[in-house]
Amino acid sequence: MSCGYLWFEEIPLPAVDFISEHLREDCESFVFKDEDVLILTYPKSGTNWLIEILCLICSKGDPKWIQSVIYLIRNPRDVLVSGYLYWSTSNFIKKPESLE
Numbered sequence: 001m002s003c004g005y006l007w008f009e010e011i012p013l014p015a016v017d018f019i020s021e022h023l024r025e026d027c028e029s030f031v032f033k034d035e036d037v038l039i040l041t042y043p044k045s046g047t048n049w050l051i052e053i054l055c056l057i058c059s060k061g062d063p064k065w066i067q068s069v070i071y072l073i074r075n076p077r078d079v080l081v082s083g084y085l086y087w088s089t090s091n092f093i094k095k096p097e098s099l100e
Contacts, residue, residue, distance in 0.1 A: 004094045014093045044082040045074045 005012040008023050032038070037054055041047045084099050 016092045042079050042083075044086055045079045 005014065006020060007013075008020055009027075013023075037058075039047065039050055039054070041050065081099070084096055087093060087096055
């Protein structure tokens with residue numbers, strides 16, 4: 001553990017809420033189902049909007065939604081600024097030194 005982070009499988013996590021033994025157990029016991037949807041986005045890049053869109057699609061019962069591709073694109077500079085402002089005000093992770 002360094003700089004207030006817990007490194008788990010080369011991923012830095014806030015050391016506040018994570019215990020490596022629990023993470024290991026969760027990773028080993030988790031099973032993906034065919035109907036599961038995995039969403040991967042950069043922090044502060046519109047993840048909640050994407051979740052909402054997928055939920056609306058799923059709730060209509062259209063089985064073709066899994067076969068379509070949804071792209072979420074946001075200007076990387078906007079992601080950087082939004083992330084910086086968010087992490088600057090959070091209590092659970094090391095504060096960024098400066099935007100520069």
